[in-house]
Amino acid sequence: MKGSRLGPTIVILVAAAYFLLPLMATFEFSLSMIRGVWSFEAYRVVFADPEFRHTFTFSVVAAVAAILLGALLVVPTAYWVRLRFPRLRSVVEFITLLPLVIPPIVLVFGYIRMYNSSSLVPLTATAGGTNVLLVLGYVTLSLPYMYRAVDTGMGAIDIRTLTEAGESLGASRGRILATVILPNVRAAVLSGAFLTFAIVIGEFVLASLLNRPAFGPYLALIGTNRAYEPSALAMIAFAVTWACMVLMQSLGARPAHKARQRR
Amino acid sequence: MSAADDAGAAVTVRGPARWQGARLSWGWLGTVPFFAFAILFLIAPTAYLVVGAFQDATGAFTLDNLAGLFSPDIVAAYRISIEVSVASAGLGAVIGFFLAYAIVHGGLPGWIRPTIVTFSGVASNFAGIPLAFAFLATLGRLGLVTLFLRDTFGINIYRMGFNVVSFWGLTVTYMYFQIPLMVLIIVPALDGLKREWREAALILGATKRQYWTNVALPVLLPSLLGCFLLLFANAFGAVATAYALTGSSLNIVPILLYAQIRGDVLYNPNLGYALAFGMILITGCSNLLYIVLRMRAERWQR
Structure with missing residues (x-):
């Protein structure tokens, strides 16, 4: 048994080298803006850049809007379909997986053609309308992750019994959804939310082709004009992704455990 | 009512x-x-x-746009795209499989598996422009690894023909999110590979090789092929990494479509639609096959 561990150990070490070297290289590069010494100068320059603050804030707001809208769309649908139309579940699931099949660049191409200024719904005619379209596009991109997380969460609780209990206490549908179902799938919604945040925050294709001042296009611009700042930005982006994933996993694991204890 | x-x-x-x-x-x-x-x-x-x-500029039905896809430039773009996707998906699937096998059945310390699974969750979402920056800092002309190899071993990878802004550069970069994605989706299938099957095979006198060729691989094959197709579609639709890494120097389909949407570089909007249609066709087919294979694979995971 001991001898057979050599192979797996080598695999892990090689993989660790491949995955950690780019992070180390990027970090080292981001620290070497001032010749001869290691400093956080590149980070200072990035944080002092008003464009960084504007675009990052824009993307955070877009991500939060997409998360709220996505949850508003997905939670009632997943609940309603499970409760009343179980036969529709595979159809809904198939639709939610489509954004993984249709590349984002194709999707945004369709948006630009369908909602341009000479169409029936000229969303791209105004900045506000384009922002709405961008957020709706992000909702679409996050649909596979959001729906899967929420639907799995709904599968883990007995929504039928909870609904009947709520109804026999005289609660309306909306009230049951908001005060009984939602708290029970909160962990699932949050885990979908963090994944959405990680995807949206640095998203480039939609934001760039819709001409919005988001973080992704800012990254691309800095990448072509500067030397050290891109590395600092890459480290920041990695930290954001890492934080989102860790929060997602810790939230995903804990409440299920708690719920079991309470029962 | x-x-x-x-x-x-x-x-x-x-x-x-x-x-x-x-x-x-x-x-x-x-x-x-x-x-x-x-x-x-x-x-x-x-x-x-x-x-x-399927329409011309006046809205009438035509197959000219699809025929236009077979012009040398566009065929070349599809070819490079498919090659990069196949290479990064193939290598990503194989390496990801070995990595997943090592953490599931390798008998390594307990903390390794959750660490690698968490990291895979991060790395599979660490795509786009920041990933391109990271690889420029690693394997670019002044990258850490490039300089290390040159100064320590005297190996100049750029003089040997490597360039991060090239086919292999893009493939190596894509593998940074392909391998972790493979790990995340193949681990459940490997968990389904029951210890009892291996023991039963060994008790019946099978060699290790016979166990792999007659038991484990036939069970895993639909999963492996399905994962390959998913990785393929994943790479085929990616734009941001390639855009930030290569600008427009590597002519792949998503970059061409990006330029077309920006400024109608093909001088024919309907040809742009055909380009998008071709992309949907390719990712659609590979996903459809993936679903079919996945249904076969799940028979063994109960």
Whole structure:
């Protein structure tokens, strides 16, 4: 048994080298803006850049809007379909997986053609309308992750019994959804939310082709004009992704455990 | 009918009977927002492009756009795209499989598996422009690894023909999110590979090799092929990494389509639709195959 561990150990070490070297290289590069010494100068320059603050804030707001809208769309649908139309579940699931099949660049191409200024719904005619379209596009991109997380969460609780209990206490549908179902799938919604945040925050294709001042296009611009700042930005982006994933996993694991204890 | 529903909304203990009655009433309204959203922002925009691919500038039916896809430039773009996707998906699948096998069946310390699975979750989402920056800092002309190899071993990878802004550069970069994605989706399949099967095979006198060729690989094959297809589609649709890494020096389909949307570089909007249609066709087919293979694979995971 001991001898057979050599192979797996080598695999892990090689993989660790491949995955950690780019992070180390990027970090080292981001620290070497001032010749001869290691400093956080590149980070200072990035944080002092008003464009960084504007675009990052824009993307955070877009991500939060997409998360709220996505949850508003997905939670009632997943609940309603499970409760009343179980036969529709595979159809809904198939639709939610489509954004993984249709590349984002194709999707945004369709948006630009369908909602341009000479169409029936000229969303791209105004900045506000384009922002709405961008957020709706992000909702679409996050649909596979959001729906899967929420639907799995709904599968883990007995929504039928909870609904009947709520109804026999005289609660309306909306009230049951908001005060009984939602708290029970909160962990699932949050885990979908963090994944959405990680995807949206640095998203480039939609934001760039819709001409919005988001973080992704800012990254691309800095990448072509500067030397050290891109590395600092890459480290920041990695930290954001890492934080989102860790929060997602810790939230995903804990409440299920708690719920079991309470029962 | 709405009167019946209102009556049902009042307090009643006969739940199931009421659900039956309500099925005929306005319950379907609850699914309208979702389907409306899906049609407006997912299906209609895609259908618009697909229909446009079969129309000429006046809106009449034509196959000229699809024929236009076979011009040398576009064929070359599809070819490079498919090559990069196949290479990064193939290598990603093989390496990801070995990595997943090592953490599931390798008998390594317990903390390794959760660490690698968490890191895979991060790395599979660490795509786009920051990933391109990271690889420029690693394997670019002044990258850490490039300089290390040159100064320590005297190996100049750029003089040997490597360039991060090239086919292999892009493939190596894509593998940074392909391998972790492979790990995440193949680990459940490897968990389904039961220890008892291996023991049974060994007791019956099978060699290790026979166990792999006659038991483990046939069980895993649909999963492996399915994962390969998923990785392929994943790489094929990616734009941001390639855009930030290579600018427009590597002519792949998503970059070409990006330039077309920006400035109609093909001088024919409908040819742009055909380009998008071709992308949907390729990712659609590989996903369809993936679903079929996945259904076969799941028979063993119960």
